[in-house]
Amino acid sequence: MLYVKAPAKINLTLDVLHKREDGYHEVEMIMTTVDLADRIGLTATAGEIRIDSADRFVPSDARNLAYQAAQLLKDTYQVKQGVAITIDKQIPVAAGLAGGSSDAAATLKGLNQLWQLNLSEDELAHLGAQIGSDVSFCVYGGTALAKGRGEKIRHLPSPPSCWVILAKPSIGVSTAEVYGGFNPEKAVHPDTQGMIRAIETGNYTDMCALLGNSLESVTLDMHAEVAQIKEQMKKFGADAVLMSGSGPTVFGLVEQELRIPRIYNGLRGFCDEVYAVRLLGDRQPLA
Numbered sequence: 001m002l003y004v005k006a007p008a009k010i011n012l013t014l015d016v017l018h019k020r021e022d023g024y025h026e027v028e029m030i031m032t033t034v035d036l037a038d039r040i041g042l043t044a045t046a047g048e049i050r051i052d053s054a055d056r057f058v059p060s061d062a063r064n065l066a067y068q069a070a071q072l073l074k075d076t077y078q079v080k081q082g083v084a085i086t087i088d089k090q091i092p093v094a095a096g097l098a099g100g101s102s103d104a105a106a107t108l109k110g111l112n113q114l115w116q117l118n119l120s121e122d123e124l125a126h127l128g129a130q131i132g133s134d135v136s137f138c139v140y141g142g143t144a145l146a147k148g149r150g151e152k153i154r155h156l157p158s159p160p161s162c163w164v165i166l167a168k169p170s171i172g173v174s175t176a177e178v179y180g181g182f183n184p185e186k187a188v189h190p191d192t193q194g195m196i197r198a199i200e201t202g203n204y205t206d207m208c209a210l211l212g213n214s215l216e217s218v219t220l221d222m223h224a225e226v227a228q229i230k231e232q233m234k235k236f237g238a239d240a241v242l243m244s245g246s247g248p249t250v251f252g253l254v255e256q257e258l259r260i261p262r263i264y265n266g267l268r269g270f271c272d273e274v275y276a277v278r279l280l281g282d283r284q285p286l287a
């Protein structure tokens, strides 16, 4: 079996510019991967695509984004073989951490090897955009500025290294619903260029100060728990906190490792799903 890692992402900034004619929103966002990852196993079959996951929230049919990735490659390149895909789910589902998108991206990369398609990363990223807006970024990983509906990628250097505390309240959030609730009149717009400078110059203080997400207030208005978790995370000592993507996961940046146990243990009192991970920063090897 071929194994591929599928890491989660967080959005350091997420600026929603406007709603487009096609219903999607034009965005500018800085995404970076963290070392919380699903593990995708791929085994060639005679022709069919199968999905196997022990996680009850992960669909095991064509709704699964990894299934869609395999189907897309099979149809586009007339591949006769099929694949059995196992998903060892570690990333919380519907959390704003792009778990499904990362599974799809890992499947594209793994099948490129297994089915010997010889496609470039750029070709895989381009195909990935047909599956979902975040899939192109997940093909590359690392740190990037994403524009368009999320599929136009410009690579950025690694942010200054730090710990990331992730806390997910026990609610799932629909990305479409959150974008649907976006109100341009009330929107806050993060300083994307400032964040790029902070990353390029390795300025941790500025990176913390410039975290921002236009979708945060939409989800906060729907779910009071998210605001409570933000408050708790700040109180327990995170340097800066923000909701990731459309939520509901809240992340906190922490420079000093010594502070992690207090924040982690404090949050565990409120929230079942808490993780202390590192920023991955750089793009990672395949497996």
Ligand SMILES: C[C@@](CO)(OP(=O)(O)O)[C@H](O)COP(=O)(O)OP(=O)(O)OC[C@H]1O[C@@H](n2ccc(N)nc2=O)[C@H](O)[C@@H]1O
Pocket: 011, 014, 023, 024, 025, 026, 027, 029, 095, 096, 097, 098, 101, 131, 132, 133, 134, 135, 148, 149, 150, 175, 176, 177, 179, 244, 245, 246, 247
């Ligand atoms: C908000 C973000 C931020 O990284 O991530 P998540 O919270 O999902 O992790 C992304 O923009 C989510 O990307 P992704 O989850 O791939 O979205 P898609 O499947 O393409 O779209 C789901 C739905 O979200 C809305 N959508 C998505 C992207 C976008 N730029 N504008 C939109 O309006 C559309 O209503 C679309 O039907």
Ligand SMILES: Nc1ncnc2c1ncn2[C@@H]1O[C@H](COP(=O)(O)OP(=O)(O)O)[C@@H](O)[C@H]1O
Pocket: 057, 058, 059, 063, 064, 065, 066, 087, 092, 093, 094, 095, 096, 097, 098, 099, 100, 101, 103, 104, 175, 245, 246, 247
């Ligand atoms: N491989 C997968 N892992 C998780 N969820 C998936 C997957 N494939 C499809 N989904 C569906 O996608 C939806 C969004 O899941 P996910 O990608 O985890 O969240 P988000 O878009 O918030 O980052 C879920 O409701 C789930 O039903």
